[in-house]
Amino acid sequence: MIAEKGKLARLRSRLIFTGPTLFIFFTVMIVPFFYGIYLTFTDWDGISTRYSFVRFDNYATVMRDGVFWKSFILTLKYVAVSVVLINVVAFFLAYALTRRKRSNLYRTGFFLPNLVGGIILGLIWQFVFNYVVVNIGRELGIPLLAHSWLADPAQAMWALVAVTVWQYAGYMMVIYIAGLMNVPSDVLEAASIDGATGWRQLRSIVLPLMIPSFSVCVFLSLQRGFLAYDLNLSLTQGGPFKSTELVSMVIYNKAFLSREYGVGQAEAFVLFLIVAAITLLQVYFSKKMEVEA
Amino acid sequence: MQKKASLLCLLMAFSLLIAACGSGNRTESTDASSSGSEQTVKITLLNSKSEVQEQLEEAVNVFHHDHPNIEIEILTTGNGQSPFEKASQLYAAGNPATISMLDPADVEQFKDRILDLSGEKWVADAIDNSTTVVDGKVLDFPFAVEGFGFIYNKRVLDEAVGGSFDPASIQTRDGLKNLFMQIEAAGKQALHISPLDWSLGAHFLNFLYADQSQDYAQVETFIEKLRTGNADVAGNAVFNGLMDTFDLMKEHNSDKKSPLTATYDKGPELIGNGEVGLWFMGNWAWPNIQAFDPEGEYGFLPVPISNNASDYGNTQIATAVTKRLVVDKERSTPDQQAAAKQFLEWLVYESNGQDFLVNKASIIPAFKNIALEPRDPLSKSIKDYMNRGKTVVGMTSLPSDHWSVLGASMQKYLANVIDRAGLAKEIEDYWKNVK
Structure with a gap:
């Protein structure tokens, strides 16, 4: 229908449909993005009316900032562990729940944590780790649980991972369930006639056909892991003694606590480049792995 | 016709949006x-x-x-x-x-x-x-x-010393130690340390700077020396005195086994219920303590840094605007x-x-x-210290991330992750690198 009209008319109808969204996208995403990059070349502190250009000084500071890179390595570890755990847990939940009938209650149950906001979630789990787990550990005499995980640097990191998995596994599960439902039953039937049993079917038929779901889920969990802030803030506040400060928190503190806005913004831009590169690579390689039924 | 109307609607909505965005500055002028x-x-x-x-x-x-x-x-x-x-x-x-x-x-x-x-x-x-x-x-x-120091629950201390507790009786570290032991002998815990970076970094470490000298110019000189890397923190008398007191506090801390676990809320609960005698905090905690003990008598004790009662800081609490x-x-x-x-x-x-x-x-x-x-x-207690001139300055000009960075260092020291030399080095390093 659109093809029948002239160029101008086509442009008009496009603008009607995409114009408002484009306008909002432009003003709240594109403009701040480029203005932010502009600010990385200044020594602005966030409030002063005057600032001067410092060329690439801020980027040089970023390269030398040990705290930033240390927390970046920490974030890499956190992302690696949580992406693997989230997807393994989510896939097996989805697999188990598609095998049995009347699983709606379970599906809802596993999805529920995702509806609780990160800040609230962190506060709830802070209470659980500080008091509930500790009391259980003391009553049952389990030394690993008898002291608060949040007070120990290594264990606090695992507490963070555990809550992240708990929060996102349900969400990814829904995507995997949709993927599992879309595995054509004729292929599975053919496989079982050929004598493939459960494990063989899963490995040779189901998993290869589920690659699109995996790439979506891995992408989502990667991106959320790198940008994690709210849970970090409310569960550990980066503590004990700054040992669990993920990279977003370091950047925020640099810009708004240490008042080095230019450096913080430069760190944010560096993080953006790295995360963009990693996720693009991930999407590219998982696209290559996709197969047709 | 209908299409035109919808287009018009959209345009109007759009212009409204733009107008709304642009009107922020106009309120003042009207x-x-x-x-x-x-x-x-x-x-x-x-x-x-x-x-x-x-x-x-x-x-x-x-x-x-x-x-x-x-x-x-x-x-x-x-x-x-x-x-x-x-x-x-x-x-x-x-x-x-x-x-x-x-x-x-x-x-x-x-x-x-x-x-x-x-x-x-x-x-x-x-x-x-x-x-x-x-x-x-x-x-x-x-x-x-606002002011800070040790908040004491008079009911607990009365019981511990047997009679009416006189805050002026604590002017040295040994006096404080004696008080801790008396409280513990009475079956209560001596004190609670809130392991919060702002409390440890902004308030406890405040005494490191403020107690240097009664003359504020000397305090500023000390900070200037820190910035230029010429101050020897590990050998500083005030630092060592303050940390000796902190070691004593660690020894008698109600959360000694797991010193980093507690949140802020635990402090008012413990002192308000009379389970501990002292809590290192400031007057802003009153509404929180009041929730547990509305009629109780409370006051402040100084944080002594030596065994010489006349040393600056031993009879003063910190106050700041x-x-x-x-x-x-x-x-x-x-x-x-x-x-x-x-x-x-x-x-x-x-x-x-x-x-x-x-x-x-x-x-x-x-x-x-x-x-x-x-x-x-x-507040009464603070006003009393102010009227008698018994205050050290609450440092309000420290760099904005001081409490966060050095608060973390104090947490490490509290949890025995670093020793005193390590803490001194972190303080020196922070000041050398801060803008």
């Missing part, structure tokens, strides 16, 4: 044009002391009653948002509050945007070191004095600025203003002319 000398002047006040929000709202109504031609609207900082964040956001949006309540360390950064208050009457009545002075100009109004009011000059009209100044004067010199500060909001005012006595026991 205010300005309508505010002749007889007309109502509307000003805004950014409150960053959330515990007095209700009282402040009431106070501006009383003020409006006293000065019918001025209306004040209260803005607040969001939950967990620092005053600096909110104020700089408002400035970035071109819509700052006429009066902003800031933390002392932030004031100087706003110096190009705020009014010089040197000519105001209250400047002469303010207590010493209570305002920010840049290039000879007074930039802020001291709103609230922790909230400052500044008046915007960038977007506010002269009428609005005058109204803001009038509000500040009302707080200091009119009985309703004083009543709000002291009686309603339980604030310890920073003005010598206000004779009203605070009502809550912790």
Whole structure:
């Protein structure tokens, strides 16, 4: 229908449909993005009316900032562990729940944590780790649980991972369930006639056909892991003694606590480049792995 | 036809959006044009002391009653948002509050945007070191004095010492140690340390700087030496004395087994229920303690740093003006600025203003002319120390990330992750690298 009209008319109808969204996208995403990059070349502190250009000084500071890179390595570890755990847990939940009938209650149950906001979630789990787990550990005499995980640097990191998995596994599960439902039953039937049993079917038929779901889920969990802030803030506040400060928190503190806005913004831009590169690579390689039924 | 109507609708919605975006700056100008000398002047006040929000709202109504031609609207900082964040956001949006309540360390950064208050009457009545002075100009109004040290629960200490506890009896570290042991002998725990970075970094370490000398110029020299890397923290007498006291506190801490677990809320609960005798905190904790023990008697003890009672710091608690009011000059009209100044004067010199500060909001005012006595026991105790001149300065000019970075170092020391030499090195390194 659109093809029948002239160029101008086509442009008009496009603008009607995409114009408002484009306008909002432009003003709240594109403009701040480029203005932010502009600010990385200044020594602005966030409030002063005057600032001067410092060329690439801020980027040089970023390269030398040990705290930033240390927390970046920490974030890499956190992302690696949580992406693997989230997807393994989510896939097996989805697999188990598609095998049995009347699983709606379970599906809802596993999805529920995702509806609780990160800040609230962190506060709830802070209470659980500080008091509930500790009391259980003391009553049952389990030394690993008898002291608060949040007070120990290594264990606090695992507490963070555990809550992240708990929060996102349900969400990814829904995507995997949709993927599992879309595995054509004729292929599975053919496989079982050929004598493939459960494990063989899963490995040779189901998993290869589920690659699109995996790439979506891995992408989502990667991106959320790198940008994690709210849970970090409310569960550990980066503590004990700054040992669990993920990279977003370091950047925020640099810009708004240490008042080095230019450096913080430069760190944010560096993080953006790295995360963009990693996720693009991930999407590219998982696209290559996709197969047709 | 229908299509045209929908297009029109869309266009209108669109233009409305654009108009809404652009109208942010306009409120002031309409205010300005309508505010002749007889007309109502509307000003805004950014409150960053959330515990007095209700009282402040009431106070501006009383003020409006006293000065019918001025209306004040209260803005607040969001939950967990620092005053600096909110104020700089408002400035970035071109819509700052006429009066902003800031933390002392932030004031100087706003110096190009705020009014010089040197000519105001209250400047002469303010207590010493209570305002920010840049290039000879007074930039802020001291709103609230706060103090910190060991809060004690008198009921517990009475029981421990057998008789009425006299706070003046503790003037040395050994005296404190003796008190700890008496409390423990009475079956209670001696003290609670809240393992919070702000409490340890901003308040406990405050004594490292403030106790250096009675002469504030010496304190500044010490900080200057730290910045240039010429100060020997590990060999500093005050540092070692303070850390000896901290070691003693660690030894008797109610959370000794897991010192980093507790949240802030545990402190008021423990001291309010009389389970511990002392808690290192400040007078802002009164509403929290009151929830557990509304009728109890409480007060402050100094943090002794040696066994010589006459050493500076052993009989003093720390006080500081922790909230400052500044008046915007960038977007506010002269009428609005005058109204803001009038509000500040009302707080200091009119009985309703004083009543709000002291009686309603339980604030310890920073003005010598206000004779009203605070009502809550912790403020009373601080006022008492102030009247006797027994205070060390609460450092309000430390760098903005000091509490966070060195608070983390103190947490490490509290959890025995680093030793005293390690802590000294982290303090030295922080100061060498800070901007």
